[in-house]
Amino acid sequence: MRSDALNPLFAEVDTLDGVGTKLKKPLDRLGLTRVKDVAYHLPERFVSRRAVQNLDEAGEGEQIVIALTPTEHRASRNQRGPYRVLAQDAVGNVLALTYFGRASYNAKKQLPVGEKRWVAGKLERYGDMLQIVHPDHVLEEGGESLGHLCEPVYRLSEGLTQPLIGKLVAQALERLPDLSEWIEPSQLDAQQWPNWRDALHLAHRGEHEAARDRLAYDEMLANALALMLVRADNRKRQGQPLHGDGRLRDKLALPFPLTGAQTRSIAEIEGDLAQQSPMLRLLQGDVGAGKTVVALEAMLIAVEAGAQAALLAPTELLARQHYETLRRMAAPTGANIAILTGRDKGKAREATLMGLMDGSIDIVVGTHALFQDQVAYRDLALVVIDEQHRFGVSQRLMLASKGKRTPHVLAMTATPIPRTLTLAQYGELDVSKLDELPPGRQPIDTRVVGIERLDEVVSGIARHIEGGGQAYWVCPMVRDSEEGDTAAAEARFAALRERFGDDVAMVHGQLASELKDAAMERFVSGDAKLLVATTVIEVGVDVPNATLMVIEQAERFGLAQLHQLRGRVGRGSEKSVCLLLRSGELSETSRARLALMRETQDGFRLAEEDLRLRGGGELLGTRQSGDAPFQLATLEQITRLLPVAHDDACLLVERDGGLDGERGNAARVLLYLLERDFGVRTLRGG
Ligand code: ADP
Numbered sequence: 001m002r003s004d005a006l007n008p009l010f011a012e013v014d015t016l017d018g019v020g021t022k023l024k025k026p027l028d029r030l031g032l033t034r035v036k037d038v039a040y041h042l043p044e045r046f047v048s049r050r051a052v053q054n055l056d057e058a059g060e061g062e063q064i065v066i067a068l069t070p071t072e073h074r075a076s077r078n079q080r081g082p083y084r085v086l087a088q089d090a091v092g093n094v095l096a097l098t099y100f101g102r103a104s105y106n107a108k109k110q111l112p113v114g115e116k117r118w119v120a121g122k123l124e125r126y127g128d129m130l131q132i133v134h135p136d137h138v139l140e141e142g143g144e145s146l147g148h149l150c151e152p153v154y155r156l157s158e159g160l161t162q163p164l165i166g167k168l169v170a171q172a173l174e175r176l177p178d179l180s181e182w183i184e185p186s187q188l189d190a191q192q193w194p195n196w197r198d199a200l201h202l203a204h205r206g207e208h209e210a211a212r213d214r215l216a217y218d219e220m221l222a223n224a225l226a227l228m229l230v231r232a233d234n235r236k237r238q239g240q241p242l243h244g245d246g247r248l249r250d251k252l253a254l255p256f257p258l259t260g261a262q263t264r265s266i267a268e269i270e271g272d273l274a275q276q277s278p279m280l281r282l283l284q285g286d287v288g289a290g291k292t293v294v295a296l297e298a299m300l301i302a303v304e305a306g307a308q309a310a311l312l313a314p315t316e317l318l319a320r321q322h323y324e325t326l327r328r329m330a331a332p333t334g335a336n337i338a339i340l341t342g343r344d345k346g347k348a349r350e351a352t353l354m355g356l357m358d359g360s361i362d363i364v365v366g367t368h369a370l371f372q373d374q375v376a377y378r379d380l381a382l383v384v385i386d387e388q389h390r391f392g393v394s395q396r397l398m399l400a401s402k403g404k405r406t407p408h409v410l411a412m413t414a415t416p417i418p419r420t421l422t423l424a425q426y427g428e429l430d431v432s433k434l435d436e437l438p439p440g441r442q443p444i445d446t447r448v449v450g451i452e453r454l455d456e457v458v459s460g461i462a463r464h465i466e467g468g469g470q471a472y473w474v475c476p477m478v479r480d481s482e483e484g485d486t487a488a489a490e491a492r493f494a495a496l497r498e499r500f501g502d503d504v505a506m507v508h509g510q511l512a513s514e515l516k517d518a519a520m521e522r523f524v525s526g527d528a529k530l531l532v533a534t535t536v537i538e539v540g541v542d543v544p545n546a547t548l549m550v551i552e553q554a555e556r557f558g559l560a561q562l563h564q565l566r567g568r569v570g571r572g573s574e575k576s577v578c579l580l581l582r583s584g585e586l587s588e589t590s591r592a593r594l595a596l597m598r599e600t601q602d603g604f605r606l607a608e609e610d611l612r613l614r615g616g617g618e619l620l621g622t623r624q625s626g627d628a629p630f631q632l633a634t635l636e637q638i639t640r641l642l643p644v645a646h647d648d649a650c651l652l653v654e655r656d657g658g659l660d661g662e663r664g665n666a667a668r669v670l671l672y673l674l675e676r677d678f679g680v681r682t683l684r685g686g
């Protein structure tokens, strides 16, 4: 049960004064739906501004507060142009206060001509005019107090302003209850951290490292604790020991011998499966290392032991492909393999559900539809999760209860996660590594090419296709916008069709599923020669005959992602080429990043470099998707404090045997506060 003390924090955001239907939407867009979310909406940065008598005292780019008198309002002639209010300072200098879009409504009310106002904002130059765009504050009086002040700057969405959100934060902070301390007192002393409530107050007030550290530590402690409880619970659970007799695996007619790393990983998995306590193992192997075969062998062990296995894929596309591949490879074994995704409907779906229930289906491949309530298994004993980094933490660990007993779990990833981060995501976990690529792979020839050479690139593709090859064309990533990605792909597709006609196919996330399938099928069968795609092909897609890839606006992608994408080629013994198209002007960093792509094919090195350059976001999952284990903790804090939090959680669980005792109870509150209560649930044996 959640402690009552937390109720005010979990109240809906509209219980704050001033939040009605109008504000709810923009708050929603920021993910601020409850009072607690507002309290934890920490400033992105702080500004300190200077009060100046007149503009001669201020420098361009400076944050200032100044008294101004509006002289004229100028609406722009066209709809989209800015709205300007001209104003004079005390000595007659003229300045424009510039507003875009709906912000001009406020300007009209707040800045009547001829009346003095205090204005705070950043002084800029536009042409030969000084201006402040969207001032942070416009006040009738009391402006002096805005100077010398260190003020928080919050992330906003349209419809919100800094003062508005500032007021909501203040209210939310007032509602913080007094909570007992969950951090070890000696730790708190040594670090000189404030208590939880003070830490939140301080973090909103200024750059306060100790406060930020403490809040980040809370998050890491909660996470470590939850994972540890889940893991301890997992060990206690009754799994199903699976002993395969090899009768199906012997019939597998693989077209290649397994690599040493594959054989070793399979043996490690086989050892785990034979145990009573459920396996929780991560299989790490760079793109193209051959994880699918390992998964197949593991699933066949389960089938040999008379049970069922499921393979969970992050996308429909990948699920379909795995289904085809596994069916082809496993045909000689006679194992019955089915597919189940959100799209499979009607009779076919009914038949699959029946087969899973009566046990006539041995292996099922699918998306998260595999774990919906209506899906019942006769005896699900092994769950393989492909490209695990695409799934949320709780999803990964909570798959549990579908079988009669807790199934064994094998999570596969191509992302070489450094140990600190593995710890963050899974707690302690057994790891198998495919550190050896199948023989005969040639390095991918990677080149960086300017977009101005587009015509040459297209001609190159034409030659490649004439020679019997196939190619991918990956379209630019438009930041945080699936529609943008789609538009870019559609446009490129249209252009390339002019040249290549029916040889071109296209896939992107917003295409109707039948069209997606049809396009993929045409490409896999070799009927289509060129596949224009968004990053939907990033994971798993395997067409060995495609040996040329073009990635447009490559500088927009993260290194780890480029590496994944590039991993779609170089999958056979043919020489492969990857062209990174870059747009005109590149920053120093972008240049260096693309150069590194050219230089190395070592996924681990690229991932680490990505971490260094961009922070942990990409490896840890996107923050917005709710996938990331941490909202507050930065990569630097994770590196520095996670091991401490981990040890602390260990002590707490082992010494108190769970979450009893005074500090244990406080920690329980923390788990609810930071919504890691799936950890608590395991305590109740749920
Ligand atoms: P990933 O680890 O990226 O999931 P896949 O399982 O898709 O890699 O395998 C990549 C390609 O390598 C596939 O075409 C697969 O058939 C092939 N492959 C896998 N294992 C071997 C091996 N031991 N020898 C040769 N080719 C292999």
Ligand code: MG
Pocket: 291, 292, 386, 540
């Ligand atoms: Mg794969």
